[in-house]
Amino acid sequence: xxxxxxxxxxxxxxxxxxxxxxxxxxxxxxxxxxxxxxxxxxxxxxxxxxxxxxxxxxxxxxxxxxxxxxxxxxxxxxxxxxxxxxxxxxxxxxxxxxxxxxxxxxxxxxxxxxxxxxxxxxxxxxxxxxxxxxxxxxxx
Amino acid sequence: xxxxxxxxxxxxxxxxxxxxxxxxxxxxxxxxxxxxxxxxxxxxxxxxxxxxxxxxxxxxxxxxxxxxxxxxxxxxxxxxxxxxxxxxxxxxxxxxxxxxxxxxxxxxxxxxxxxxxxxxxxxxxxxxxxxxxxxxxxxxxxxxxxxxxxxxxxxx
Numbered sequence: 001x002x003x004x005x006x007x008x009x010x011x012x013x014x015x016x017x018x019x020x021x022x023x024x025x026x027x028x029x030x031x032x033x034x035x036x037x038x039x040x041x042x043x044x045x046x047x048x049x050x051x052x053x054x055x056x057x058x059x060x061x062x063x064x065x066x067x068x069x070x071x072x073x074x075x076x077x078x079x080x081x082x083x084x085x086x087x088x089x090x091x092x093x094x095x096x097x098x099x100x101x102x103x104x105x106x107x108x109x110x111x112x113x114x115x116x117x118x119x120x121x122x123x124x125x126x127x128x129x130x131x132x133x134x135x136x137x138x139x140x
Numbered sequence: 141x142x143x144x145x146x147x148x149x150x151x152x153x154x155x156x157x158x159x160x161x162x163x164x165x166x167x168x169x170x171x172x173x174x175x176x177x178x179x180x181x182x183x184x185x186x187x188x189x190x191x192x193x194x195x196x197x198x199x200x201x202x203x204x205x206x207x208x209x210x211x212x213x214x215x216x217x218x219x220x221x222x223x224x225x226x227x228x229x230x231x232x233x234x235x236x237x238x239x240x241x242x243x244x245x246x247x248x249x250x251x252x253x254x255x256x257x258x259x260x261x262x263x264x265x266x267x268x269x270x271x272x273x274x275x276x277x278x279x280x281x282x283x284x285x286x287x288x289x290x291x292x293x294x295x296x
Contacts (some may be wrong), residue, residue, distance in 0.1 A: 002227075002228045002237075003228075003240055005224050005227055005228040006224070006225065006228035006229070006237050006240040007213065007241075007242070007244045008244065009220075009222075009223055009224030009225040009228055009241055009242070009285050010161065010216070010221075010240060010241040010243060010245040010247075011152055011244040011245070011247065011248040011249070012217045012220055012221035012224065012244075012248075013217075013218065013225075013241065013245045014243070014244060014245040014247065014249045014251075014252070014289060015154070015213075015214075015217050015245065015246025015248050015252070016153045016214045016215075016218040016221060016245065017214075017249065017289065018205075018249055018253075019211045019212075019213060019214040020211075020214045021211065022208070022252075022256075023207070023211040023212070023213045023214065023271075024208060025206070025223055026197070026207045026208020026211070027197055027198070028190075028192045028193065028195055028197070029185075030186050030193060031188035031190055031197060031198055032206065032214075033182060033185075033186040033189070033192055034183065034186035034187055034198070035198075035212055035214065035215060036182070036214050036218065037178075037179050037182030037183040037186055037215060038183045038186075038214035038215065039212070039215030040166055040179045040182075040215035040216065040218055040219040041176070041179035041180055041182075041183050041215075041228070042223070043173060043215075043219050043245070043296050044172065044179055044219060045176070047184070048170065048172050048173075048176065054172065054173075055248055057169055058173060058177055058180070059168075059175070060168055060169060060284045061159040061164065061165050061168035061169055061177070062164060063166065063167045064161070064164075065161055065164050065168065066177065066181070067161060068158060068161040068162060068165060068178045068181065069177070069178060069180070069181020069184070069185050070163045070179060070181070071154050071157055071158040071161060072158060072178045072179075072181070072182040073149075073182050073189070074183045074184055074226045075151060075154050075155060075158055076182075078147045078148070078150055078151040080146045080149050081144065081147055081150075081153060081162040082144045082145075082147040084148055085144040086141065086144045086145070086148070086204060086210070086251050087249075087253045088248075088249035088250075089246060089249035089264060089267075089268060090148075090253050091144070091147075091148040091151070091249075092148075092245055092246055092249045093246060093267070093268070093271045093280075094145060094148035094149055094151075094152065094187050094201055095149070095151045095152035095218060096143050096152065096153065096242055096245075097149075097152055097271070097272065098148070098149040098150070098151070098152025098155075098156075098288060099152040099153075099155050099156045100152075100275070100278065101152075102152065102153050102156045102157075105158065106160070107224060107282075108257035111160075111209055111234070112163075114166070115209065117282065117283065119260050120203065120281075120282070123278060123281050123282055126141055126274055126277045127278075129270055129274035129277065130245040130271050130274035130275065130278075131271065132257065132272070132273035133266075133267045133268065133270030133272075133273075133274060134267065134271065136263050136264065136266055136267030136270065137264055137266075137267035137268065137271070138236075140261050140263035140264050
């Protein structure tokens with residue numbers, strides 16, 4: 001059951017990125033970001049007020065956390081532009097590869113309070129497999 | 141082409157940063173309030189950017205008829221995906237959930253590309269399989285495969 005939920009979650013993320021890419025043919029990238037964030041905000045407010053019946057509390061997090069909105073907008077903008085130009089699967093695979101590389105760096109230095117996990121050379125062949133997959137996606 | 145490859149790589153960097161910031165936000169404010177900050181700030185910043193750019197299609201209601209309704213569902217899909225991911229990741233290993241999420245993501249992307257292009261390119265299928273297999277192998281080689289589910293980890 002959990003596997004199915006996770007698979008559905010992944011599919012929905014893929015659909016979200018794909019739909020944003022298709023929307024780029026009709027709206028500019030900031031309008032796409034507005035549609036994505038506004039619709040998500042309305043749904044989440046409904047969940048908090050009507051389902052959870054909780055109060056909204058936005059203060060009390062470390063100051064750097066409030067940069068999350070800038071990140072979110074830039075994410076939607078970059079993924080929309082890339083998806084429209086090179087396709088959803090290719091842009092997602094490139095993004096995933098980049099995430100893996102930066103995760104290696106974060107794990108190696110223990111940033112953001114994550115446990116330190118030093119990078120090992122035995123991971124390099126694995127990255128070569130991923131690179132081969134990316135090259136096939138980009139050039140096929 | 142190179143520009144969009146670089147954009148995708150930057151997107152990956154920002155996705156990781158965004159995850160870390162969201163995690164800190166949910167630790168401080170709870171899951172829904174922490175997630176809400178992202179959407180509220182994103183809405184405000186996007187609105188400002190749209191006004192600054194000066195090009196607005198959304199204010200013309202007759203223009204909405206040109207937009208396929210399914211393409212406007214991205215925000216809803218994203219929020220539901222976030223909730224599904226949190227539910228699913230609470231009970232299974234983080235590495236396992238990472239692989240399943242990414243397989244679903246790549247599969248959906250390939251499916252939409254195939255519908256738009258009207259054809260299936262076998263080499264792209266092979267590319268996706270290699271990327272997914274590489275991600276799975278990395279979880280094992282890096283030792284992350286044995287890490288516990290998120291509900292079993294302490295939250296600060």
